[in-house]
Amino acid sequence: MAMACYLQTKPPPFTLIWSRKTNLRCIPCKTQNPNSRPSNFISGARRILCSAEEHPFAQLNSSSVNTLTSSAEVRGSSASTLREICEGRVPEHVLRRAEEVGYIVPTDVQRQSLPTLLSGRDCILHAQTGSGKTLAYLLLIFSVVNAQRSAVQALIVVPTRELGMQVTKVARLLASKPMDHELEQKTCTVMALLDGGMLKRHKSWLKAEPPTVVVATIGSLCQMLEKHIFKLEAMRVLVVDEVDFMFNSSKQVYSLRKLLTSFSSINNRQTVFASASIPRHRHFLYDCRQQKWTKNDVVHVHLNPVQPMPSCLQHRFVICRDKERPQILLSLLHVDAPKSAIIFISEQSEKSKKAGHTPSSVRVIEFLRTSYSEYSEILLLEENMNFNLRATSLLEVRQSGSCILVATDIAARGIDLPETTHVYNFDLPKTAVDYLHRSGRTARKPFSDEKCTITNMITPKERFVLQRFENELMFHCNELSL
């Protein structure tokens, strides 16, 4: 066991164990006492003390040539404003617009990734939910495209229509003319090519005057590419957002691979992959190079590797029986009185659909509408709704300052509702990655310390599943008794 060591951060509670045998895994230990050995200690392992900042993963990653982590090596960029980082690269009117919107100070991921992105290197943006990855890749796009040229020069691929609408909105906001700005030149046009959209109208638009930037779901995009309605020969930047989700989705992976290797080539484009979760990221990086999804010198910008979820989240659980869940949920809402909340419910199983049962999302929303009169706005968002209803639901959530959204995992990825302070897992998510993304719908104000709460409603049998998520994502969940 000569290859094993464990690294203990000062102060506890996190002691981290690393062993080559466990394939560079990082495990939170069960002890709070810095002098005692953790109970999941690897026998024969050597103890190394380090501060939380000199994180072991920073040391481990420094051996990997193209990985930037939150270690000293990437603290290089000390710029205090986005303007300082982007001036001379991103057009002045875009910077002015960003400032008007309130994007002045860069978030950590923007500070650390923008110098790399603006240098033209392919990049994997791997940072916590709500950390501002969207603005980082949009600023790159605005630095590269030429609005005077009538051709699609940047493409952003997203997994859902909802995320596509959101990204399009931010891109259009940045592309629009700043107030009091005499802009003679044409500004960038941004087209949303999303499932359920008006593809006929888009067809004429693409032919008559191609937009500069296209935000697309992979299904609609491939339909257009296969029919040769538009080509990617002028594309200079390709962004794939929520990349792990897309590679993991049996519906999307085939088309995504085709887009990366057949419809376009790494030599003619800069490729950016973004996500808050990239499981087995070293393996993914290897695939990127081997499969020619990115160039060989792709940079992995990895922030907070040891704390994959925002630190302002408080996690708790309530043990209850299945039948008690609605009533317990109601009690929790009464006690918490959240400003805005999302209640996550599992998608209805095929078996339950066939049996003609009412989906639990519908049962919960009906129950809340009759028993939780404090909230006038209780809205539903799930896959089975048609696209217009889904869009209306999200619009209403955004417009009303406070609201309860009952949703399936369709709302778990990328959706930005900054007022959300509470997430309730009425049903536990299937995986730790899903837990991370559901939790990440809160704590979306980059410079705020506001505490946000994640509450898990679980049966006694599910406690070990939650414990597994705690180990994998390195957080602690407190029991709440009502």
Ligand SMILES: Nc1ncnc2c1ncn2[C@@H]1O[C@H](COP(=O)(O)OP(=O)(O)OP(=O)(O)O)[C@@H](O)[C@H]1O
């Ligand atoms: N520099 C900035 N200053 C202030 N607010 C910012 C800045 N950058 C981003 N934001 C805001 O932070 C929030 C989260 O940003 P964004 O949606 O890009 O996160 P993300 O990293 O893509 O998260 P996820 O992984 O969940 O998709 C948004 O409301 C955005 O407007």
